[in-house]
Amino acid sequence: MATNDAGRAQIADFNQTSRPEGAFVLLLLQSIFWAVAGLSALPFGLAGELHMAALGLVTLMFALVTCLVGIGVLWRRRWARRVAMTLEVLCVIGSALQLLFPIGANRGPVALLVDVALPVAVVCLLWGKKTRSLFS
Amino acid sequence: MYNINPEHAIGLIGGFVALIIALATLRLHPRWRSVPGTVRAASVLMVVTAGVHLALIPHHLAHEPLTSLLFLLNGAAFIALAVAFTWRHWRLVAAGLLVATVLGYLLYVGIGLEGPDQVGIATKLIEVTALGLALVPVRGEPRRTHRSWRWAGLGVAMPLLIVMTGATVWIVDLARPDARHVHAGALLQSTNTVPTPAQVDAASRLYHETKAAIQPYEDWHLAWAAGYRPGNSTNMPSTHWMNQRYVDAGYVMDPKRPQGLVYANTHHGPVLLGAMFQMKGINQFGPDPGGPLTAWHQHENICITPFGFEFSLMTPFGNCALGAIDISVSPMLHVWIVDNPQGGPFAVDIAPSVVAALDRT
Numbered sequence: 001m002a003t004n005d006a007g008r009a010q011i012a013d014f015n016q017t018s019r020p021e022g023a024f025v026l027l028l029l030q031s032i033f034w035a036v037a038g039l040s041a042l043p044f045g046l047a048g049e050l051h052m053a054a055l056g057l058v059t060l061m062f063a064l065v066t067c068l069v070g071i072g073v074l075w076r077r078r079w080a081r082r083v084a085m086t087l088e089v090l091c092v093i094g095s096a097l098q099l100l101f102p103i104g105a106n107r108g109p110v111a112l113l114v115d116v117a118l119p120v121a122v123v124c125l126l127w128g129k130k131t132r133s134l135f136s
Numbered sequence: 137m138y139n140i141n142p143e144h145a146i147g148l149i150g151g152f153v154a155l156i157i158a159l160a161t162l163r164l165h166p167r168w169r170s171v172p173g174t175v176r177a178a179s180v181l182m183v184v185t186a187g188v189h190l191a192l193i194p195h196h197l198a199h200e201p202l203t204s205l206l207f208l209l210n211g212a213a214f215i216a217l218a219v220a221f222t223w224r225h226w227r228l229v230a231a232g233l234l235v236a237t238v239l240g241y242l243l244y245v246g247i248g249l250e251g252p253d254q255v256g257i258a259t260k261l262i263e264v265t266a267l268g269l270a271l272v273p274v275r276g277e278p279r280r281t282h283r284s285w286r287w288a289g290l291g292v293a294m295p296l297l298i299v300m301t302g303a304t305v306w307i308v309d310l311a312r313p314d315a316r317h318v319h320a321g322a323l324l325q326s327t328n329t330v331p332t333p334a335q336v337d338a339a340s341r342l343y344h345e346t347k348a349a350i351q352p353y354e355d356w357h358l359a360w361a362a363g364y365r366p367g368n369s370t371n372m373p374s375t376h377w378m379n380q381r382y383v384d385a386g387y388v389m390d391p392k393r394p395q396g397l398v399y400a401n402t403h404h405g406p407v408l409l410g411a412m413f414q415m416k417g418i419n420q421f422g423p424d425p426g427g428p429l430t431a432w433h434q435h436e437n438i439c440i441t442p443f444g445f446e447f448s449l450m451t452p453f454g455n456c457a458l459g460a461i462d463i464s465v466s467p468m469l470h471v472w473i474v475d476n477p478q479g480g481p482f483a484v485d486i487a488p489s490v491v492a493a494l495d496r497t
Contacts, residue, residue, distance in 0.1 A: 018172035018274045025174070025268035025290075029261075032298045033453045041439070041448045041457035048371035051443035055457040062458050104418045104464025106138055106437050108254040109148060111454030111462075113261055 017134060020073050023125040026118055027070030027084060033114055034063035073126070078135040081126050088119035095119070137252040137309045137452050138437045143195050144255035147188040151259070154187020155180065158218065167222050172274040178230065179218040181266035185237070186214035188259045203249070210237060227270055227282075231289060234267040238297050242304045248312065252305040257452055264297050298453075305452045322484050325421040325431040325467065332427065339426025343481050345391040346411050346471040353397055356406040364397050368445040373491045374400050374409060386416040389423055389469065398470065398486070402495040409486055409494075410472040414465075421467045430482050432467040439463075 038059030045053020069087065072080025095115035098105045105111070125131070140148070158180045162168060168176065190211035196204045210233075217230050238260050244250040271290040273283040331339070353359040356377075364377040377397045387393045396412035413432075415422050421432045439448045439456030440463050450462050471481060474494070478487040 017276050018174045021172070021272045021274045022174050022177060022269060025265065025272050025294075028290075028294060029265060029268065029298070032295050033451070033455050034458070035295075036299065036302050036451050036453060037455035037457050040451050041460070044446065044448045048369060048373075049446040049448070050371065051369075051441060052446040052448050052457065052460070055441055055443070055459045056448075059458040098461055102418070103461070104436065105462045106450065106454055108138060108140065108454070109258040110254050110261065110452070113258055114454045 019125045019131050020076055020134065023084065023122050024070045024074040026122050026125070027066055027073060030114075030118055030122075031063045031066035031070065034059055034066055038063055076135045081132070081135045085123055085126050088122045091119040092116060092123070137254070137257065137305050138450070139253060140255055141251060141253040144192065144253055146195065147192045147255045147259070150191020151184045151188040151262075154190075155184045157187075158183035162218065165219060165221075171221055172277065174269040174272055174274055175221050175226075178266045178269035179221050181262050181269070182214040182218040182230065182234075185259055185263050185266070186211040186218070188255065188262075189214070200249075203244075206240070227286065230270045231267055231293070234263045234270070235293060235297065238263050238301065242300060245308050246304055248308075251312075252308055252452070257301070257305060260297075260301050261453070264294055264301075267297070268294050302452050309452075322433045323436055324433050324484075325424060327424055327428045327431045329428060331429050335425065335427035335429060339429040339482065342389070342391070342425060342430060343471060346394065347473045349391040350394065350397060350408065350411045350473065354408045356399060356408075359397055359408075367396070368447070370401050370406075372401065373488065373495075374398055374486065375406070376412060383414060383416070388415070389413045394471075396468075398472075400491045400494045402497075407494050409474050409491070410470055410481075412468050412470050414468045416466060418464050418466050422469060426482065429480070430469060432469045433484050434467040435465040437462060437464065 038056045041052050041056030041059065045056065066087070069080050069083050073084055099107055099111075099116075162176070162179055162183070189207040193204045193207050193211075196207065213233055217226065217233065220226060223229075241250070241256060241260055245252050245256070250256065268290055271286045271293070273286050353362070353364070359377060363379045363381050365380075367376045367378040369375070375398070377399060379393075379395060379397075382393050382395045385393075387395070390413075391411075394411035395414040398409040398412060399406035400409050413422065415432070419434070421434070424430055424432065437450040439450050439460035441447070441457070441460040443459065448457060448460065450456055454462070456462050469482065470484065470486075472483065472486055473481075474486070474490060476483055476486050476490060479485065
């Protein structure tokens with residue numbers, strides 16, 4: 001009986017601790033998407049769109065920051081959890097505004113997965129008192 | 137790549153149904169709670185991708201039996217792996233199958249057996265996510281096997297597969313656009329294929345009326361006085377000057393009041409290239425007197441930034457650079473009053489050589 005209890009406790013702890021790893025995978029994925037967006041904006045600088053090229057560089061930096069935040073989450077850093085959740089909430093708000101306003105934004109499954117489902121999933125993974133207690 | 141192939145829409149339904157089934161049934165596995173949440177999530181995602189592939193079999197069965205067979209084998213393998221998550225070699229085999237499935241899709245798209253669409257790209261994103269979740273080492277794992285290899289696999293495979301998928305889909309989409317996509321982001325109005333004599337006359341009439349009406353604007357000062365303003369950067373070879381009053385009024389293909397003028401930015405000042413009519417609402421194509429000669433076009437999925445009103449293209453993953461937003465621009469029709477050897481007087485674009493030649497003169 002005692003062994004079963006210990007086993008259950010170990011399993012419960014084990015289940016809880018895989019949340020940061022799941023969030024890390026999603027943040028890594030998001031940082032790759034940002035990197036692709038940044039790289040794709042750079043060639044427009046060659047055509048004279050200097051602001052777009054600058055935004056491309058900013059986006060690449062942002063991709064790097066997202067990746068570092070992901071590593072911070074993996075290492076259970078409290079600041080990383082806070083930054084990740086803030087970042088994802090902002091992403092969801094921005095995406096919701098873009099999708100709700102009649103500006104012809106793409107509402108396909110890919111955009112919904114990347115811009116809505118992914119940030120929501122990260123927030124869900126990092127949400128809650130139990131998860132927060134994992135972060136030092 | 138930004139649209140759903142109607143024949144593939146069933147795949148989305150299949151994936152959604154598979155998700156519900158996976159969430160309801162996989163938890164009944166006796167050892168479901170004995171593996172990390174990342175492994176369980178990867179199993180669920182593998183069932184989803186299996187659902188997409190299996191749902192696509194009926195459509196491909198008649199014309200592509202080999203593809204149908206591959207879908208069947210792929211779907212069955214993913215379902216088998218999804219329930220075999222306690223197997224010792226699970227990670228290795230799951231990672232191998234996921235990588236092979238993504239590469240197989242890219243091969244199919246690359247050689248033209250499949251057109252890139254939202255269902256395909258979304259499924260690949262799910263597979264890459266499943267790959268990451270299957271490989272990521274978890275703190276406190278009972279069996280700490282091959283952690284360094286798994287980290288290496290995760291760090292290399294995920295970025296590489298995403299970049300390869302994006303690049304392949306983008307290149308194929310640009311190199312082999314469908315009949316209604318004349319260049320990146322521009323969707324042509326649907327028309328008849330060969331213009332009738334009446335349509336040729338109507339197009340000619342529209343051209344001459346527009347040319348006569350905008351001739352005064354060859355002096356850009358008059359255009360400025362009429363309310364036209366540069367709509368995007370003047371550092372580029374050409375600039376659209378827009379008249380917001382005419383845009384708001386919603387005049388429909390009125391030669392005397394075109395919503396925009398296009399100027400070449402030459403070293404001796406702006407040179408008038410033509411006019412641009414624009415409809416007020418997205419997806420509302422205007423009247424088409426010249427049939428295929430005067431087909432309107434709508435720019436879709438472009439990323440626009442308020443900084444200098446510059447644009448870029450949305451990635452296949454639905455992202456724009458930070459500070460840019462994804463929009464579609466309502467349908468437009470250009471009337472080029474200078475000779476445009478590539479496409480004629482109503483083409484979507486003016487040939488770059490024409491603009492360059494004007495700059496040299």
